[in-house]
Amino acid sequence: MIKKITKLGQILGVLASSFVFSQASNIGINTPNPGSTIDINGSIAANYTAINTASYNLNSADFHVSYNGTANAVFNLPAAINGVGNFKGRMYTIKNNTNFTVTLNSAAPETINGNTSIVVPANQSIQLINTGLTGTNSTWEIVSASSSAGNYTASNGLSISGTDVKLGGTLSQPTNIATAGNNLSINGTGKILVGTNTVPAGSANSKIVIDNGTDNGALQIKDGTQQLGYVLTSDANGLATWSSTVTTAFANNWTKYTGTLTNPFTGNAGGDNLPTGISVNIPAKGWYFFRSGITITSSCNDYWFYIGGIGEVWKAYCGTASPDPINFVPRDQTRVLYFAAPGIYPVVAHKTNFVVPTGFNGGNPVFYLDFVKFQN
Known part of the structure; x- marks a missing residue:
């Protein structure tokens, strides 16, 4: 009996050398004057758990849990307790040591800072504390979240200033935003x-x-209704589709050629791309209706006016081999031409042989060439 009492005294003596109880009910460990409820002058050890499985339920024995698995994992937090057994203030540290993700779920209907779950990215950690609240309240709060390397970077459309990660930066890789049925709103x-x-x-x-x-080509819209020359047309609700709707009427929207016409057929030899001194100023791409008229008096030859790469605006062939000069007809002609881009387009001329016309632009009215856009 004496031996047992002696042994107990030795144990109490060891404990007394480490614990000092103050009159204010504070507990000091390796300190004679504790200033807090528990005042520890030394290191602290808590439970460390290493997990390899992809599913784990956190419990009362856990403090620090490290994940070292080979796939994305799901960790489940314990449900809060109301009243006796409430673990308000319990803290968990979740460390992800992999290149996968750890999804941390709260017990329904509880939340983590208002969210039913949070994700711990690859090689990062998060620390939580229990608030003691139950139901739909925020039962868990995030204390901290950090990178395992201790270095923070913000790339691929993000930038970082101190600890502030901001939207805005250079995309460092192809990026796809999968909305998965959710709306993306910018207001x-x-x-x-x-x-x-x-x-x-x-x-x-x-x-x-x-x-x-x-x-x-700054804007491209493809919905299956697009076709060459079509325009984007709205319905009463603002819903747009491509259609062949005519954009202008002929009316009084005609535009006249620019410059001063000179006779391009004065040379004895035939020729192509002969300058006429006139051009047309096309304001926008689209389909244009041209009308023109000129009188040429000549023996047998072929004459025409055209816009390089686009098409002719007036043309007359020799219809008889008579050596006597005749008026080439029809004098008044029309054409439909498409321009793929706006710009100033010179009008040039062509003749097939050595004939020089005896009369040029002697009609009434004199030469005219005008045009109007009627469809995009």
């Missing part, structure tokens, strides 16, 4: 600018601005 008074970071003149009320410089 507010700002604009979406593509190809520029400066709002151009005239865009005060625009929400989307595309600046492709001088290159054609």
Whole structure:
């Protein structure tokens, strides 16, 4: 009996050398004057658990859990307890040592900072604390989240300033935003600018601005209704499709050629690409209706006016081999031409042989050439 009492005294003596209980009910470990409820002058050890399985339920024995598996994992937090047994203040540290993800789920209907689950990315960690709340309240709060390497980078469209990660930066790899049925909304008074970071003149009320410089094809919309020459047409709800709707009527929208006509057929030899001194100024790509008229008096020959790469605007063939000069008919002609791009297009001429006309532009009215756009 004496031996047992002696042994107990030795144990109490060891404990007494480490624990000091103050009059304020504080506990000191290796310190005689504890200033807090528990004041430890030394290291602290808590349970360390290494997990390799892809599914794990956290429990009361866990403190630090490291994941070392070979696939994405799911960890489940314990359900909160109301009343006796409440573990308010319990802390968990989840460390992901892999290139996979760890999804941390709360017990329904509880949340983690308002979320039913959070993801611990590859090679990062997160620390949680229990709030003691139950039900739909935020039962767990995030204390900290950090990279295992201790270095933070923000790339692929993001930038970092100190600890502030911001949207905006260079895309470092092809990026796809999979909405998975969710809406992506951009609202507010700002604009979406593509190809520029400066709002151009005239865009005060625009929400989307595309600046492709001088290159054609800044916008492409394909929905199965697109065809060559079609225009984008809206219905009563603003829903647009491609259609062949005529954009202008002939009416009084005619545009006249520019420059002063000179006789291109004065040379004895036949020729092509003969300058006429006139051109047409096409304001936009599309289909144009041309009308023109000129009188040429000549013996047998072929004469025509045309726009290089586009097509002819007036043409007359020799219809008789008579040596006597005749008026080439029809004098008044019309054409439909398509222009793929706006610009100034010279009108040039052609004749097939050595004949020089005896009369040129002697009609009434004199030479005319005008045009109107009727479809995109």
